[in-house]
Amino acid sequence: MQVLAVGAHPDDVELGCGATLLRHVARGDQVTILVLTAGQRGRLDGMSRQAEQQDAAARLGVELRWGGFTDGSIPDGPETITVIDEVVAATGAQILYTHATHDTHQDHRATATASVAAGRRLPTVLQFETPSSQHFEPTIYVDVAETIEDKLAALRSHLSQVLRQGPVDLEAIEAQARFRGFQGRLRYAEAFEAARLSWDLASPASVMAPALAFAATG
Amino acid sequence: MQVLAVGAHPDDVELGCGATLLRHVARGDQVTILVLTAGQRGRLDGMSRQAEQQDAAARLGVELRWGGFTDGSIPDGPETITVIDEVVAATGAQILYTHATHDTHQDHRATATASVAAGRRLPTVLQFETPSSQHFEPTIYVDVAETIEDKLAALRSHLSQVLRQGPVDLEAIEAQARFRGFQGRLRYAEAFEAARLSWDLASPASVMAPALAFAATG
Amino acid sequence: MQVLAVGAHPDDVELGCGATLLRHVARGDQVTILVLTAGQRGRLDGMSRQAEQQDAAARLGVELRWGGFTDGSIPDGPETITVIDEVVAATGAQILYTHATHDTHQDHRATATASVAAGRRLPTVLQFETPSSQHFEPTIYVDVAETIEDKLAALRSHLSQVLRQGPVDLEAIEAQARFRGFQGRLRYAEAFEAARLSWDLASPASVMAPALAFAATG
């Protein structure tokens, strides 16, 4: 299957759904990530966020494409939709991951809006959270117990962001996966809102067995 | 895989997710339906809603269990949760289908509330709509083009309700599947809200290819 | 009474509220539709969407005005608000129909946003759904049993869109009216969200008698 994940800046896709993409790769899906800007505003002296993103993509085992927009100024209209449309067409993507719609960062919002528009013909569009998400109410959980470590490793590729402390706070990211797992009755999970999920009941097994005994409080 | 669908009255499960259950049966899943009441208040003279439900279950190819509650008075607390708990345990269900939470019918609400509580350890709990649903905002769509006809056939088993005109309005049910399909980029679909869906990326293919070309308006 | 309906592209108004506008016309209201773009992006070779829209407006019996914006690039700010403001002033509209606010199509969103802003002084602003609406939760229903056929006829004027299959899928549109009627306790209905509805209790009869017996399930 063909999978596309769209993020505003280098590291956004890894933060939002990196461990899920690793699950796709592990089962043989073709995964492409489209990063809309080069993240110029978050640069540290002498460090290339593009090189970091290339390194992270290599670690994930995914193809990397660039959108060519300016950090801080991603439009949410036809220019961006067209760029994503073309990647959807070129890759034949059937699943699209992107930012959640409510986010205080204008680039995240614009990316979400344009991606959901570009995904208008796709049966499945899932939206991930970021540290600046608002009103995020996930209902879809993916078990990432086997890939959380590799996600954290891929995030370390974004060394400039780790050094800036805040954007990529690895400890907080792991806590988030642990908390989302707790909510999803799993040990570690990435959580998503569904713009639309076409759930396939043609293939034999598409829901996982409960991986963790869970007992309600009280 | 083991699947459980819980409905308040005879016909509720078929109306809400009958065509989806037929998809489960077709791929070899074991499906049980738990009907909490015998639907006494909707009876027509001389017609047994229990016999109708047995006939519908046979047509669907699912096991039928009864909850033994009184039509109109399903409690939403521990009695009902315990009954559903026991069926979850007895069947080993991993997926639970039930009513959506917001519904003007008190039995539908109570069934939803108790089922979601009983499903607290399950990785996947999906909620279906009824004619009395309110604020239903589905995000999960199941392609039922191949099973919609058999769903309508199963609904005809509930002859007393078809004759009463209204509860089972077959034309409206088909229109609903067509409309939900339109929303879900499919021809016919049943639509669900997810209390929680644990999406399995271990098996090779769990999202369907786009079954229908869709072009945005404009 | 003066009624204004604003749509982004040729066919949007007919899809969203065509049968309701026919009801307005039937009772003697003056109805104007304002189409913000000529729908250039959805054109088929040799077919004029503007001519199609003129034909549809003639069938509906409404006045047609054009906004002059570019398909795909409707702004949601002052340019568009000003255009709609002028039509509101010129027609003396008291009721405004427009797109619903949440829609994956950027032009639909911009039209909704600008129309609601332009309607800031109006007592009634109602918002209709499109195939790309999201989170649409209608509470206002208009009985269109008598006008649904004429709505479908008006949609056939948009032949380029019918031929493209998807944008104007007449079978799905009829299913939608049947489904919305089912929700609204009517046979066929168009459904709306209210930005604001000033409900007149000065005139003798403004709510319809139940047109269809409805019995709750169960």
Added chain:
Amino acid sequence: MQVLAVGAHPDDVELGCGATLLRHVARGDQVTILVLTAGQRGRLDGMSRQAEQQDAAARLGVELRWGGFTDGSIPDGPETITVIDEVVAATGAQILYTHATHDTHQDHRATATASVAAGRRLPTVLQFETPSSQHFEPTIYVDVAETIEDKLAALRSHLSQVLRQGPVDLEAIEAQARFRGFQGRLRYAEAFEAARLSWDLASPASVMAPALAFAATG
């Protein structure tokens, strides 16, 4: 037309929609109010809340019926639904007014829930606010400039509640009508959420002309 308003305690209907009921009466509709309890818990020594309610009903010009439930303990299930069902049937009500669904007072919630269930066959069910409403988001506004004074007069009938200071704070009630009018582009308004409003476009004029010039800030 037949109109029914259901409230939990004496004074609730007047507080929530008294001025709107006066508009119904003025245009010749038959209005019935159903008060589910005698308001025992809010009694002042020596004062009869039932007599107060009778006086208020007389001032409004509406028929008064009692539900016979216990203040503080209104059930939200079949007993209450049956009582309301019977009044709907006896009066032939086509419009139902009741409490909004989200309210911290258990009797208000139960009344809302049971009334919406009882109104399942009615084309129009509108829900009013109380001082204990939560998350109230009205979209329907009724102009009550002509009846607000008579509403306040009817509320003075509930002398025990006026004396208790709080439940019926006439100054706050007038401020509320002024504020809701401001939102609804009117001078004084009562505001409603619509569970479902079937908007009649058969009769000639059902939306009011703008009663007040309104200019947006800025």
Added chain:
Amino acid sequence: MQVLAVGAHPDDVELGCGATLLRHVARGDQVTILVLTAGQRGRLDGMSRQAEQQDAAARLGVELRWGGFTDGSIPDGPETITVIDEVVAATGAQILYTHATHDTHQDHRATATASVAAGRRLPTVLQFETPSSQHFEPTIYVDVAETIEDKLAALRSHLSQVLRQGPVDLEAIEAQARFRGFQGRLRYAEAFEAARLSWDLASPASVMAPALAFAATG
């Protein structure tokens, strides 16, 4: 403490949180208001809205800064965020007040969006209502019984808006404070939605004693 309030036009800050800012001033906080435009579109002949705003700021006892944007065309992206960022940095603001997110006025929306983005590092961001707010659901209430009169006085500084009747309707503003107080168990209140409120439990007393006895209806 340093407090910043951001409004789109002259008078917006006073309307939304003027009485709350007076509370901040009274306890010794440093308050700055940032007005993004000069309100050109709402001008009356020969009256300067900038002079009015300076007068109002003087009455409130706050510092006034101007954003320099054009009335009607405030962008919601990086230009505006940068301007607000600079004032946040220059003032050392720890609390940010701004417009609520859902508002039919494009300038109000853009101001809200840009302010919330600019407040990304701040522990407390509160959002106020305007006459064009939509879906406003406040949960934070500030007691303004002692400052409501001075708020009204400050609003009178915006004489051009008072004369235009509508934008600054002092009677409606007082009714609003009375109604919000009623909701917040206070006599007069300004009400806020919290984008994020970091509630300090280090200092001895940060929640007020109930200022007004409140008795539930019924």
Added chain:
Amino acid sequence: MQVLAVGAHPDDVELGCGATLLRHVARGDQVTILVLTAGQRGRLDGMSRQAEQQDAAARLGVELRWGGFTDGSIPDGPETITVIDEVVAATGAQILYTHATHDTHQDHRATATASVAAGRRLPTVLQFETPSSQHFEPTIYVDVAETIEDKLAALRSHLSQVLRQGPVDLEAIEAQARFRGFQGRLRYAEAFEAARLSWDLASPASVMAPALAFAATG
């Protein structure tokens, strides 16, 4: 100041707001916790959940009261409201903490509903999350960096629940505090929804300075 926290079962209050209560205690507030049931259904052989709760209360430094209801069957109506009313009156509580309203556990829901009703006269009612919360959207954050360790220690008092693995998963609880801190621009936080928060601007400093530099991603 007087503070009251209401939980359904032993350990619920500690899980939801234990670290916040420790902040109240540290600044000299009088804190009472009301536990509505003895948690009979979650008992391990030979272990007393009441003794565990007494131990936890002692560690927190708070007064403990019991509601006397049956685990699994807490009513949400007048019996429970009366019990909480009495504790509110006896303690003079001005702040009330309780469960969030949407929770799959019936006892949690009933406790939330009854507590919010009992808090109808209080200026501040805050609602905490549990592992079974749904749709929890916090906006209020309390910095608990200094008390998170003592919260975990208090939770260890509930040894039966720690041993049952699931109800009190200390690692997940710490991850949750870390994640909520990340959202609230703090290191560790407990997060709340506000039913109503009366924010005091009479005392000198009620919002904390930013404790942690935060940089937006990108």
